[in-house]
Amino acid sequence: MHIETPPTDKPYDKPEGERRGLVLVNTGDGKGKSTAAFGLALRAHGRGKAVKIFQFMKVPTARFGEHRMFEQIGIPIEGLGDGFSWKSQDLECSAQLARDGWEKARAAILSGEFFLVVLDEVTYPLIYGWLPLDAVLQTLRDRPRDVHVVLTGRRCPPEIVELADTVTEMQMVKHAFKAGIPAQRGIED
DSSP: OOOOOOOOSOSSOOOOSOOOOOEEEEEESSSOHHHHHHHHHHHHHHTTOOEEEEESSSOTTOOOHHHHHHHHHTOOEEEOSSSOGGGOSOHHHHHHHHHHHHHHHHHHHHHOOOSEEEEETTHHHHHTTSSOHHHHHHHHHHSOTTOEEEEEOSSOOHHHHHHOSEEEEEOOSOOGGGGTOOOOTTTOO
């Protein structure tokens, strides 16, 4: 490990631009994309801001840890899918659920009712061709000025990356699953 001297000068100048809603993307093969988006949701909720979370691959009846906690504190979270494709009994049904879910998410974004809208795992229905990329891009462009949108999932389309204000790519360095350790409730649910 290399020891560093803490900086004594501010490492940046204060931005001069105006505040506005941002498009944020959490993508990549590493863990933490949804977790980071949920952290933003908690931060916004803690400031009294209206938040809505849509999960494109989770079933509406999902009861993962985040669902239980968000329910307790009053952040609406909605599963829009029927699980990941390898669990689906009918991929056309999965595609239709994604399209129906997109209409709900689109309406929430354009309503201006929410400070932050999370589109968790939305990249999958996009890259599977279940959602029209142009419609998603247009909604992001047309959203009310103060609405923030976070999109998560692997292989985010480059067109969304280009449009986004902030893009973080999670990179896997090491994962317990590859060492044969199964997913842990409370860590990966």
